[in-house]
Structure formats: structure tokens, C-alpha cells
Amino acid sequence: MTEFLFFIEVVVGGLLAGTMYSLVALGFVLIYKASSTFNFAQGAMVFFAVLAFVGLMELGLPFVVAFFATVFLMFLVGYCTERLVLKPLMNQSEDTMLMATIGLGFVLEGLAQAAWGVEVRRLDLGIGDFPIPWIADSTGLFISALDLTAGTVSIAMIIGLSVLFKYTKMGLGLRAVADDAGAASSIGIPLKSIMLMVWTTAGIVALIAGMMWGARAGVQFALVDLALKALPVLIIGGFSSIPGAIVGGLIIGATEKVLEVYIGPYFGGAIEGWAPYVLAIFFLLYRPEGLFGEKIIRRV
Amino acid sequence: MRAQPIFMTFKKSDVVNFVVLMTLAFIAIPMTVQTDYWYTSILIPWLCLSLAAIGQQIVMGYTGQLALGAAGFMAAGAFACFNLVLRVPDLPFVGALGLSGLIAAAFGILFGLPSLRVRGIYLMVATLASQFFIIWMIDKFGWFKNYDTSGIITTQDIVIFGKSMTTPMEMFFVLVVVVTVLTLLAMNMARGSTGRRWMAVRDMDIAAESMGISLLRTKLQAFAISAFYCGVAGALFAFTYLKSLEPVAFDIKLSFKILFMVILGGLGTINGAFIGAAFILLFPVVLNTIGNNVFHGSIDATxxxxxxxxxxxxLIIVFMIYEPLGMAKLWDSIKQRLFRKESASVDAPVNQAGVGK
Known part of the structure; x- marks a missing residue:
């Protein structure tokens, strides 16, 4: 029985940790959905946003002010990106855009480090990364409060973003742009403000993801590599699906933990580093478009 | 403008260029450059990384497969070479080098398999698996490191015809020979039917397939050859530049660096690999020198x-916007403007980005 309980604990811990990946993946999906651009800079945006947030807090700003100041900063980042990167590269191939966003990522990483330095910073959200007592007492499961918060926040963001896309005028415009940017702009949908909104939203998502990860592992450069961990999540969930990002994150989180705990010891551990990618390859072989993605159709 | 000859022959200018470069490498540089700093910090790493960049160029610039795992293959080559020299008696260094390239090529084929089904960013993720897997494997199984616990292993001496190559200049000569041979090989492959197949797959894989080009063969061949180049480059990188072996030296950052060399240098050109490698390597040196000399250390290293x-x-963004074909193309344009000579390269990609569609 205790063994089974331990298994449940591993799975639940993995699922909740997976929602943290989902948060990072969500930012990718937003931009991909709107412009078919894979934004490699998302990881750098996470790093940039949370470093700015912590930096502003250190300057003595209260939590809420620092939060909104960072949101405004991410708006500026979105504005500059739209102006200086996206607009000149309009109608270029997806791969060109991808490489440009790699460049953008470097710019953001460099700027963040130049402004705030390289040392690891602690971020205290007031939520501890330790088991919640009443759950541990009643069921015997050890579940971290931070994990649970991250899970709740992710689900709230999914619902919020889905509603935004489905029921607002902005969302409708965004879906039109995603469908056919040329047709959308010819009927008067402002391409520029739609893109700006999408990038700002992705920036806010990045900030929240960064806050969750920062609270766990400290605000440091390693956050950039998280973006790479979000890639298998996207492959499994599909690049253009918001629920897909969540499901993909859950699958990666749970599988990673289970593999690490039960199979890892036979290989000397630390298989977490590559297991998600191999899992993603298997998914690619059977379902290249991901679980929720749109079917890839290539015309000659 | 005169059209390029259909039958690939060497033009007079090619031969002249070759002779000039060889004279430069074997006579001019050893005569003029005496300080070890230039060899150990600039020329040696430049040649090693150029070789790796050629590998990346083959798979990305010529075949159009967005791969991001060059450093993983370099690590495979480096550790294969270490183990071959260590465990196989009487194996000459060149033999070990070639074999380690082949071992890396085997990894290349294995991790190139996903390219048969996926493309673009999806393929990038699949190749990332190779990067993380190879480094993990070397880290976790002590056999690869000869059960060394200190973490850093010193490489053996390079022995060629019974002579130990230990001074920087000797190592430089070894590198020049290997790089020259492999570069000529790569150029010929790119010019010949092999390269034509790669480029056909890059420009439009469906059209290439309907013309009877086997995608399976062409893509896997490109991955294998690319990994071979990276493997040899990795072995040389470890033996001549790092002089030690640690998996950390071959992490994802190196893969990104090699990717940038190819993008900035110019996709689909061999000389782009050399230009890109030189730029990526020299730029931080120049910046540091400026930082130290102009501002006298008043600027933080961070x-x-x-x-x-x-x-x-x-720079990457600017190049993507203004010159997607990279510095090699820029160089060509400058040359053209200066000498008013026809020097357009047939190897230059047809589409704007060079990879994918």
C-alpha cells in the first residue's frame, strides 16, 4: 500500500511540476497561434521578465507596482519586437523567423544581464516549496504548496486565455489573423495591434512562469534552458493548441518523474535531461502534429 | 553575365586561390606568426570550429534540415578518439581520427532518422535529444572516461609517424592538413551529384522525390557526413585546443555557436563556414580588447x-532582414563591386532563408 501511495505521490508531483512546463509552453503557443512563428526567445522572455521583476522589487517597489511595471516593460519589448523584428521580416519563411527569434533571445538575455547582473537571486512569493500539512496528514501524500499553486495558476490562465480568444473582439481578430493575415488586414483588422497584444500577453505569461520557476529554483540564467524543456511539451500537445500545452506538460511532467524514480537508478540517474526529448521523438513518429494540433497538410 | 559551366571543372581562379591559401598556411603564417598565443587561442580553435561548421553546413545549409546537435556529435568524436588511442594499440592517430568520425556518423544516422518524418522546428527538437543523450551517456558511464573520477581527463599526445606533435605550431600543421583534405572533399561533394541531391531536397523535397531522388538515402547520408565532420572536429578540438576531455565543453551552447557560425557565415556555402567561425571566435576577443584598452577595465566583465x-x-536579426545569405554573400557582393568580376556562386541557396520553405 505504501508503495502504491508512493507511486501516486510521484505521479501527482510530476503532474504538478508538469504544469510549470505548461506555463512556459503557453507563451510559445500564443505566438505560434497568431503568427505561425516559433518564438525561440520565449525562454529568454521568461528570464528577462522575472529578472526585471526581482530587480524592481529589490529597488524597494511594492509587489503590485513591480508586477505592473514589469508588465509594462514586456509591453515595450513586444512593441520593439513588432517594430524592429516582425515587421521587416513579414512574409518571410518560418525558418527565417525562427532564426530571428533566436537572435531576439540573445538580445534579451544580454540586456537582462547587463541591467541586473548575473548572480542567482531569491524570489519569495510567500508560498513555500514544502509539503502541505493537511494533505499530508489526511492522505499521506506529500504535495508541495508551490506545485499546487503553479497548477492552479496554470489552469486559471488556460481558462482566461481560452475565454479571451473565444469571446472577445480581440480574440476573434486574432483568430482571423492566424487563419490568413493578408485577408484579415484587407478587411480592416489592425495587424499591428493584434501582434502587439499577442506579444504582450506572451510576455505576461512569461513573467508568471518565471515567477513560479524563480520561486522554486532561484532567478538565474538556467531559466533560459527551460524553454528547451518546453519544446517536447509543445511537440506532444501540438504547437497551436492551448489545452495541448497543458496536457503536454502534464504528460511530460508525470512521465519524466516516473521514469526518473523507477527506471533512472538502473542507468545511474539524471535521465530527466533527455527522457522528454526521446518521448517527444516517439510522439513525432506516430502523431507529428501533436495530440491537439491541426493536421499538417503540405501542398505541392 | 557568363553562365556557370555545366560540367564542373576547376577554374583557373580556384587553383590560384588554393595555391595562395596553402602558401599562406604552410609558409607565410609559420614565418610571421611566432607567438604561441595566436596558435593556441585563435588559429587552432578556428580551424577546429570551421570543420564543425562545415558539418553543420552540410546538414543545414545544403540539405535544409534544421539540426541543432553539432556539439553532441563533437563530443562523441572526441571521446571515441580518446578511447581508441587509449585502448587500441598500434592504431595511428589518423586512423583513430577517421574511426571516431565514423562512430559519430553512426550517431548521426541514428538521430537523423526523425528527419524522414518531421521538419523545421520539430526536427530541431528531435536533434536536441541527441545533444542531451550523448552528453548524458558519456557522463554516466565511467567506461567512456576510463573510470577517471577527477572529471577532467588529459588527452594523449598526437603521434604521427612516431613523432609526438606537442608544440602549437606542429599541431597547427596537423590541423591544416586534416582541414584542407576534408574541406576539399566537402567542396567536391557539394559540387557533385551528392551535393546536387542535397540541394534538391533542400529546395523542395517533394519535387526531389518525384524526380527519383531517395529522400531516405539523401537525408541520412547528409546526417552521417555532417556527423562525421563534427566528430573529427570534436576530436581535434579536444586534442589540440582543449587538451582535456570533459563533457561540459560540448554543451548546448557550443551547438548554438556552431549554428550561428553557419547562419552568419552564409547558409549553403563552404567558405561561409570559415568566415562564420572566424567571426564568432574573434568577435569576443576584439570586444574584450576594446573593453580593456579603451576603457581600462572600468567596464565590468559581465x-x-x-x-x-x-x-x-x-547581428543575427540584421542579417536575417538584410542579407539572409550571410557574410559569404556579403563578401561576394563586395568583391563583385570592387573588381566587377563575375563571381556569383552556384551553391548559394535559391530561397531566401536557405532552409525549408
Missing amino acids: IISATEQVVFGV
């Missing part, structure tokens, strides 16, 4: 490295 990153990023 700021300098951050500036370096920002400038790299900006």
Missing part, C-alpha cells in the same frame, strides 16, 4: 559578455 550577447543577437 557587461562586456552581455554586450557580446546583445550584439550577436542584433
